[in-house]
Every structure is written in structure tokens, then in C-alpha cells.
Amino acid sequence: MHNYYYQGHLARKCFGQHFLRDSNIIKSIVAAIDPQPSQAIVEIGPGLGALTKQVVEHLDTMTVIELDRYLAARLASHPVMQYKLNIVQQDAIKVNFADLSTKLGHKLRIFGNLPYNISTPLIFCLFRYIDVIHDMHFMLQKEVVNRLVASPNNKNYGRLSVIAQYYCQINQVLEVPPESFRPVPKVDSRVVRLVPYATPPYPVKDINQLSTLTRLAFNQRRKTIRNSLGNLFSVEQLLKYGIIATLRAENLSVEQYCCLASVLAERLT
Structure with a gap:
């Protein structure tokens, strides 16, 4: 990938950065999340804040987890958002979401546009904190969503399908074409909603x-x-x-x- 500057920021290949810029898609995602002021809303990888800006309008405060220190600093100095954001500059896989839920006093509503290279390990990581999660909305590469929702006897059906379907009810919310991002990725994306079961349909002792x-x-x-x-x-x-x-x-x-x-x-x- 050639260097790609968007809104003055160099998209960094090591973080798999593609920035959402389609305002209609952004509105649809925010509507699907339906953030409410009393909730503990957490965004993973806010990037340049395209979704953050729209979600935080509905809230007094929200937490964002951003690994890229340049982007974290940019959010921290944003003229409006800086007063509403609790910024955690850290790798999301290393965040203790149970501690975060305790601190915020609610179960977490987590969302994010997840880079392909971390999406599967991060989802597995979040399942360890399933007891403190109310729901999750993620934008993922289409092939990852296909694996999440796959049924048996399908080539996409694998370990991720079984573990995800054990923990959560999963629904596809929205298709997102490559042109919605800058730089334009070579893949289609989808938004998926994962809602943890209060009681898993097939309980497992361990x-x-x-x-x-x-x-x-x-x-x-x-x-x-x-x-x-x-x-x-x-x-x-x-x-x-x-x-x-x-x-x-x-x-x-x-x-x-x-x-x-x-x-x-x-x-x-």
C-alpha cells in the first residue's frame, strides 16, 4: 500500500487502518447501536472519530480504546469531543474489560471498526469478559462475518463459529462497500451484532x-x-x-x- 493521508493522518498499514467516511453508513451504524446516555459505551479503535463523533452526541461520556498514540492525541485535543471522551491508549486485547465495567458501573456496550489482523483474536478475548458485556457491534471483513454466522456443513464453519454461537446470538446488520473507506480496502465489510445469551442454549460445564x-x-x-x-x-x-x-x-x-x-x-x- 502506498502512503495514504486522510484528514492529515497517515493511514498506518501495521494497524490495518481504513477510515470510514460514508455519512449514510455512519448514520445507519449509529442507529443500529442506538446509544443511550445512561449506558457504558466503549469504542475500540475510534481512528479519526467518524463514528465517535456521531455516537458521543447522544451521550455525556464514552470510553474509546485506541492503540495509535497519534490518533489518541488527536482525539484528546478535539475541540468538542475531548470533554466527553475517556481515552484509553492501549492495545484492546490487553484491556481488562471487567475492571472497566466496574469503573463505569454498567455492563459494556462495545462497538468498533475492527482491522482484519486483530478481529478474530480480539473477539475471542472479549468472550472471556462475556459476563460484563451487554452487546457488541463490529464492522468486520465479510469473510469474518461469514465465519461467525456459518452453519455446520459449510466451509466457513469453524472454531470461531462454534465458540461465538455458544456465547451469543449473532445478526448481520449492514453491508458496507469498500468505497465507504479511505484508503479503499480490497474487501467488502459488514456490521454484525453480537448479543450474549443470558443462558447459553447449550450450557457447558467448563x-x-x-x-x-x-x-x-x-x-x-x-x-x-x-x-x-x-x-x-x-x-x-x-x-x-x-x-x-x-x-x-x-x-x-x-x-x-x-x-x-x-x-x-x-x-x-
Whole structure:
């Protein structure tokens, strides 16, 4: 990518920066979030503040998490926004969202335009704080959204699909074409809403077992379950839970993974 200046800021490739500039898309996203003054609103990666500016109009205060110190400084000196923003200049993956929720006195409503290179690890990180999150609205590359919402027997269905669907109800909100950004990315984007379940539909006794199980299965997704999970379950044990051992990782439902994870958790108690 050539150096690209937008509103006097050099878009930095290392942070995957693409700045939203389509006012209609911005309005639609703000309407989807529907921020209210009493809520703890947190934006990850505000960038040049295109969304921030519109969201903060509805609020007395909001928190923004920005890794790029130049952008954080720019927000801190903004003539209007500086008085309303609590700016955390840090990598979002290192933020303790439980502490932030305690400090703000509410469950968090998190949103952001997430760069591709951090979107999946950050979403996994946020699931660790699911108890303090009210909802999340993210702009993501279309392929990441496809993975989040994928059903079994689909090539996009993977570990992210299973873990995300275990924790959250997921809805696609809006398609965002490349021309809405500067510099223009080579991909389509979508806005997605993740709402944590009050009670997961398929409760798991130990979430670490679901994490381990899905990692083992999908790291060897071309292998049959008999091979990828052979150290944990015999063919007969799998059959007992209605799972045919010749299936592959992408053929098992979220419910089936949760069932196997609970079996593993019971073995350890």
C-alpha cells in the first residue's frame, strides 16, 4: 500500500487502518447501536472519530480504546469531543474489560471498526469478559462475518463459529462497500451484532473443554473425528452421543460440540 493521508493522518498499514467516511453508513451504524446516555459505551479503535463523533452526541461520556498514540492525541485535543471522551491508549486485547465495567458501573456496550489482523483474536478475548458485556457491534471483513454466522456443513464453519454461537446470538446488520473507506480496502465489510445469551442454549460445564475440543477438531479439519478426537473419545463413545466417527469437524453442530465438552468436563470432576 502506498502512503495514504486522510484528514492529515497517515493511514498506518501495521494497524490495518481504513477510515470510514460514508455519512449514510455512519448514520445507519449509529442507529443500529442506538446509544443511550445512561449506558457504558466503549469504542475500540475510534481512528479519526467518524463514528465517535456521531455516537458521543447522544451521550455525556464514552470510553474509546485506541492503540495509535497519534490518533489518541488527536482525539484528546478535539475541540468538542475531548470533554466527553475517556481515552484509553492501549492495545484492546490487553484491556481488562471487567475492571472497566466496574469503573463505569454498567455492563459494556462495545462497538468498533475492527482491522482484519486483530478481529478474530480480539473477539475471542472479549468472550472471556462475556459476563460484563451487554452487546457488541463490529464492522468486520465479510469473510469474518461469514465465519461467525456459518452453519455446520459449510466451509466457513469453524472454531470461531462454534465458540461465538455458544456465547451469543449473532445478526448481520449492514453491508458496507469498500468505497465507504479511505484508503479503499480490497474487501467488502459488514456490521454484525453480537448479543450474549443470558443462558447459553447449550450450557457447558467448563468452557475450557469446549475451547480444547474445537481446537483439536478444527486444527485437523480434513481428518475424520475418529482421528482428530481419537485420543479423547472412542468410536463407540461418539456413537453413544449420536456422532458418527467418520464425520469431519465441520459436520458437527454447536450442540454436539457442547455435549462432548460437558462429557470431558465430567471426566475431570
